[in-house]
Amino acid sequence: MKRSFGERLFDGSNVVLMLLLSAVTLYPFLYVLIASISDPAWVVKMRGLIWYPHGFSLDSYKLVFDNPAILTGYGNTLLYVVAGTALNILMTSLGAYALSRQSVKWKNPVMFMIVFTMFFNGGLIPTYLLINNLGMLDSRWALIIPSAMSAYNLIIMRTAFQSVPISLEESAKLDGANDFTVLFRIILPLSMPVVAVMILFYGVSHWNSWFNALIYLRTRELYPLQLILREILITNSTDSMMTGVGGADKMPIGETIKYAAIIVATVPILLLYPFLQKYFVKGVMIGAVKG
Known part of the structure; x- marks a missing residue:
């Protein structure tokens, strides 16, 4: 045409x-x-825009990777991402499956209470007191358990599960399958695009999280990478990385250390996106909230 x-x-x-x-x-x-x-x-x-490198130096990256706090933060962050995302997917899947089944009673009031938490919550102080009373203060659990499920992601996954034909569930139950079998062997395999999107959402959230660690953690050995990065960028704590650098060179190398730390903290999560990109649009559309 x-x-x-x-x-x-x-x-x-x-x-x-x-x-x-x-x-x-x-x-x-x-x-x-x-x-x-x-x-x-x-x-x-330099002031203004930069379009190409002037000179070439990887000293900043060497100093960043020589800092034990960076490596410890990397290990902690990977642990929080893997453990937290696994728990997120499990809890969200269980909740979405229960709320998407037609035979479940009181699912609408329960859904209302879940949506209610998206608009109103107890606030920081009650949450802190709860974490403290549960004995999770200054522990890894404080960064994993409280964020076990997102109400927004639950709604997306619930809608995706509702799109799976009910006849598949009925056929499986006629063959003796229970709800766990239906969920893990039928519903989830058919909903892999939305599961991939949930992995991306939860994984990025855990990777970028620093506020909860700032509030709940006191032991530096438990700090995630983003909290270490915050110290480098905001509090200017780069002196520990420059023990072998001369006095006149400390200020210039300190500035490039900040840029190198940002790249080091950003690249890993960027590398994850291409593997999940093909599922992203399809998963979001499958789990879109329909009127």
Whole structure:
């Protein structure tokens, strides 16, 4: 079909707009990457936009990886991401399955109470007192148990489970299957796109989480990577990484250490996205809330 001038203009405008949005989104990351591998003295003097590296130095990355706090934070964060995401998927799947079955009584009042928590909650102080009374203060459980399930993600997964034909469940139960068999061998395998999206949502949330660790943790050996990164960026605590650096070079290398730490903390979660991208749009659409 021959397209009109207005249609071509509209498509061209969309392309230009998306390219501009992509550039605005990508440039901050590119800026940090270029600054992290550039000459530290030049980075300190530079003002404005950066388009290419000036000089080349990986000293900042070496100092970052030589810092034991970074490696400990990495290990802690990986533990929180893996354990937390596994618990999130389990709890969300169990809740979504129960609330998506037609035979479950009182599911609408229960759903109302879950949605109610999205708008109203007890606040920080009651939550802190609860964590303390449960004996989870200054422990890894404080970063895993309280965030075991998201009401928003539960709604998405519940809607996805409702789209699975009820005849499959009925056939399985006629063959002697129980609810756990139906969930783990029928519902979840048929809902892998939305499960992949849940893994991405929960995983990114755990990876970027720092506030709960700041509130509930006191032992530095339990700190996640993002809390270590916060100390480096906000409190300027880079001196421990520069024990072998001369006095005149400490300020320039201290600035590039911040950029290198951002890259080190960001790249791993970026590498996860391409593996889940093919499920992302499909999973969100399957679990979309329908009126």
